[in-house]
Amino acid sequence: MQRIGDAPLVRRLLIAMAVGLSGLFLLLPLVAIFAQAFSQGVSVFWSNVSDFYTLHAIGLTLGIALLTIPVCLVFGVALAWLVTRFSFPGRRLLQTLIDIPFAVSPVVAGLIYLLLYGRNGWIGGWLDSYDIQLMFSWPGILMVTIFVTCPFVARELIPLMQAQGSREEEAAVVLGASGWTTFRRVTLPNIRWALLYGIILTNARAVGEFGAVSVVSGAIRGQTNTLPLHLEQLYQDYNAVGAFACAALLALIALLTLAAKAGLEWRASRREAFA
Amino acid sequence: MSHFVLRQSGSARVLPGFGLSMGISVLFISLVLLLPITGLFGQLAGLSFAEYWTIITEGRVVASYMVTIGAAAVAALINAVFGLLLAWVLVRYTFPGKRLLDALMDLPFALPTAVAGITLATLYSSNGWMGSWLEALDLPVAQTWVGIALAMAFTSIPFVVRTVQPVLEDMPVEVDEAAMSLGATDGVAFRRVIMPHLWPALVTGTGLAFVRSLGEFGAIIFIAGNMPYETEITALMIFIKLQEYDYVGASAIASVVLFVSLALLLAINIWQGRFVRRLHGGKA
Numbered sequence: 135m136q137r138i139g140d141a142p143l144v145r146r147l148l149i150a151m152a153v154g155l156s157g158l159f160l161l162l163p164l165v166a167i168f169a170q171a172f173s174q175g176v177s178v179f180w181s182n183v184s185d186f187y188t189l190h191a192i193g194l195t196l197g198i199a200l201l202t203i204p205v206c207l208v209f210g211v212a213l214a215w216l217v218t219r220f221s222f223p224g225r226r227l228l229q230t231l232i233d234i235p236f237a238v239s240p241v242v243a244g245l246i247y248l249l250l251y252g253r254n255g256w257i258g259g260w261l262d263s264y265d266i267q268l269m270f271s272w273p274g275i276l277m278v279t280i281f282v283t284c285p286f287v288a289r290e291l292i293p294l295m296q297a298q299g300s301r302e303e304e305a306a307v308v309l310g311a312s313g314w315t316t317f318r319r320v321t322l323p324n325i326r327w328a329l330l331y332g333i334i335l336t337n338a339r340a341v342g343e344f345g346a347v348s349v350v351s352g353a354i355r356g357q358t359n360t361l362p363l364h365l366e367q368l369y370q371d372y373n374a375v376g377a378f379a380c381a382a383l384l385a386l387i388a389l390l391t392l393a394a395k396a397g398l399e400w401r402a403s404r405r406e407a408f409a
Numbered sequence: 410m411s412h413f414v415l416r417q418s419g420s421a422r423v424l425p426g427f428g429l430s431m432g433i434s435v436l437f438i439s440l441v442l443l444l445p446i447t448g449l450f451g452q453l454a455g456l457s458f459a460e461y462w463t464i465i466t467e468g469r470v471v472a473s474y475m476v477t478i479g480a481a482a483v484a485a486l487i488n489a490v491f492g493l494l495l496a497w498v499l500v501r502y503t504f505p506g507k508r509l510l511d512a513l514m515d516l517p518f519a520l521p522t523a524v525a526g527i528t529l530a531t532l533y534s535s536n537g538w539m540g541s542w543l544e545a546l547d548l549p550v551a552q553t554w555v556g557i558a559l560a561m562a563f564t565s566i567p568f569v570v571r572t573v574q575p576v577l578e579d580m581p582v583e584v585d586e587a588a589m590s591l592g593a594t595d596g597v598a599f600r601r602v603i604m605p606h607l608w609p610a611l612v613t614g615t616g617l618a619f620v621r622s623l624g625e626f627g628a629i630i631f632i633a634g635n636m637p638y639e640t641e642i643t644a645l646m647i648f649i650k651l652q653e654y655d656y657v658g659a660s661a662i663a664s665v666v667l668f669v670s671l672a673l674l675l676a677i678n679i680w681q682g683r684f685v686r687r688l689h690g691g692k693a
Contacts, residue, residue, distance in 0.1 A: 137501070137586070138585045138588060139501060139595055139599065141595065148494065149498055151494060153510060156495065156510055160517070162532065164516065166531065167528050212429070212433035213430070213437075216427070219424050219426075220427050230678055231442060231443075232442075233674060234442050234671070237620055237671060237674035238624065239624025239625070239644050239663075240522075240626055241644040241645075241647050241648055241663075242647065245659055246448050246449050249445075250445045250447070250448030250451075256448070277441075280441060281442070303424055307425065335518075341521065342520070342523070342524070344526075345522070345626035345644065348648075349651060362521050362524070362627070365524070366523055378528075381524040381527060384520070384524050388520040392519055395512070396512045
């Protein structure tokens with residue numbers, strides 16, 4: 135039986151349009167990043183990457199991501215457990231609240247942190263009297279990064295844990311397993327791949343955040359410059375190759391993220407086929 | 410079914426960790442998400458309504474609302490069409506390179522916005538790969554609002570594709586067969602049979618893309634040219650006020666952006682909740 139849009143001509147036309155437009159608007163920019171980064175040869179690319187300030191920016195960016203992930207992980211698992219394993223008033227409200235970072239403009243996210251923790255803010259002013267400054271230094275960058283990345287793990291886990299239901303965990307508890315054992319031996323094996331993908335997404339966003347970080351960082355070269363901010367400075371200084379060398383590093387992380395997603399999906403579909 | 414009975418008895422929860430997970434979640438949401446928003450209201454508390462109104466309706470700021478909303482609307486419309494096409498092709502057809510195309514859909518989410526920004530700016534500049542021949546056709550993109558819409562469309566396309574795709578996948582073959590066996594042409598069948606199923610998801614995806622475009626910053630500022638009154642987006646207005654240490658002005662404009670995006674988010678959630686309930690026969 136023929137399905138809608140299955141006529142060979144229609145099919146070929148639609149596929150050609152989809153592939154052509156995607157190539158032009160999605161693939162071409164990706165190719166351009168690497169073409170620009172290597173436009174003056176590998177050695178120029180390499181000297182830009184191994185520049186002191188670039189290396190410092192890479193280190194800071196990775197450090198921030200490394201600190202962000204465990205925080206988002208604990209929060210994401212706790213929230214997913216809470217909203218999928220118990221029913222209580224306010225459950226839907228919590229699920230709406232965690233979407234806030236997706237709706238708030240990154241610049242606004244940076245601003246609200248600056249207002250609260252900056253020297254004129256009511257927490258920042260109090261901390262300032264103890265000589266603690268969070269904004270325009272790495273703790274500020276970490277705080278806004280946690281703000282923008284916190285929904286990812288929870289958003290990956292909630293639909294999965296909802297679909298799986300709580301029967302297996304209830305069986306374990308009834309048979310006498312402790313809460314921690316139940317989580318580690320029953321829940322964790324069921325959710326590990328979604329958890330991993332949540333971490334990968336958190337990492338990708340943490341490494342690449344620009345708007346929020348640029349508000350609170352101060353962008354001091356060699357001190358509070360993350361890789362995306364460093365890239366911007368190089369671009370403004372007309373060092374296109376340097377900027378695109380940083381862009382290529384970040385694009386590489388993005389490509390690894392896409393590959394990981396494709397791999398995990400392929401794994402899931404194979405398991406479904408065998409089940 | 411016994412666990413339903415247990416749960417309904419109220420105090421007897423079978424699974425442990427309610428207190429702990431509730432504690433962590435509420436503490437985190439309060440400290441990380443809600444507390445900082447109070448800082449914004451604290452900053453605005455010192456303003457009279459007239460002062461607040463003057464700041465948020467200043468000519469250059471209003472122009473930035475127009476540029477942002479107009480470009481975001483165009484980007485959302487482009488993505489509604491382009492996203493529907495991509496979702497359709499990815500679900501309904503098999504062809505070489507399909508997996509690659511599917512993976513490519515997530516690129517705008519995975520790619521840092523600043524990287525997208527400088528890349529689009531370079532590609533569409535007057536001597537870039539795309540810009541040079543668009544210029545020859547007298548269609549400048551860089552430093553116009555077309556460039557802004559293009560950057561917005563780039564960063565938000567996955568919202569439409571990834572919202573429409575699962576709904577299209579779940580549509581039973583029988584729907585197609587019924588339409589085709591009754592002699593409908595492709596066009597009629599698509600309009601009368603497929604679209605009624607699809608449009609709630611399409612509206613949700615397009616709405617999410619629109620909200621994302623309203624707040625986008627990194628991908629836009631490099632290509633926009635940032636001319637006051639012409640190609641200045643609202644997020645940049647906030648940023649400029651901050652660089653001038655005008656925290657009050659930045660907060661006032663930010664409160665407008667925050668209010669609009671939260672209201673839209675809420676509307677999309679309610680809309681989505683309603684159509685999910687309808688599809689599952691009132692038992693969502």
